[in-house]
Amino acid sequence: MVTDQDFVHALMDTVMVFPLKAAANYIRLGADMIWFGDDVAIQSGMMISMELWRTFLRPRFAKLFDACRKFNPSLKIAYHSCGNCEAIIVSR
Numbered sequence: 001m002v003t004d005q006d007f008v009h010a011l012m013d014t015v016m017v018f019p020l021k022a023a024a025n026y027i028r029l030g031a032d033m034i035w036f037g038d039d040v041a042i043q044s045g046m047m048i049s050m051e052l053w054r055t056f057l058r059p060r061f062a063k064l065f066d067a068c069r070k071f072n073p074s075l076k077i078a079y080h081s082c083g084n085c086e087a088i089i090v091s092r
Contacts, residue, residue, distance in 0.1 A: 001048065001052050001055075001056060002052070005055075008056055009056070012056055012057075012060055013060070016060045016063070016064055019036060019064060020064055020067055020068075023036075023064070023067075023068050023071075024067075024068075024071055027068065027071040027072050027075065028071070031075075032072070032074070032075060032076060033075065033076040033077070033078065034068055034075060034076075034077055034078070035077075035078040035079075035080065036061070036064070036077065036078070036079050036080070037079065037080035037081065038057070038061075038079075038081060039081050039082045039083065040053060040057065040081050040083075040085055040088065041081050041082065041083030041084050041085040041087075041088075042082075042083040042084070043083055043084055044083075044084060045083075045084050045086075045087065046083075046084075046085065046087050046088070047083070050087055050088075050091065053087075053088060053091075054091070058088075058091070061079070065077050
């Protein structure tokens with residue numbers, strides 16, 4: 001993430017295709033809640049800096065969640081991460 005940001009952006013874009021396709025299928029089948037997860041924290045805090053999280057993960061999850069809500073505006077989205085991820089809960 002630090003030494004080759006272009007590669008990581010391309011990789012993350014590719015990785016996010018699967019959860020979007022899976023969620024779209026679930027929503028088409030009538031799901032009213034989707035559960036996503038990505039372990040980004042350990043007991044004592046984040047595994048990566050908030051700067052890296054904001055650069056690589058936050059915008060992609062925002063796009064994923066927005067796309068899901070376009071399929072169903074009343075969709076409930078749950079997000080799971082093991083560890084202490086308070087920093088992303090209170091992040092703006």
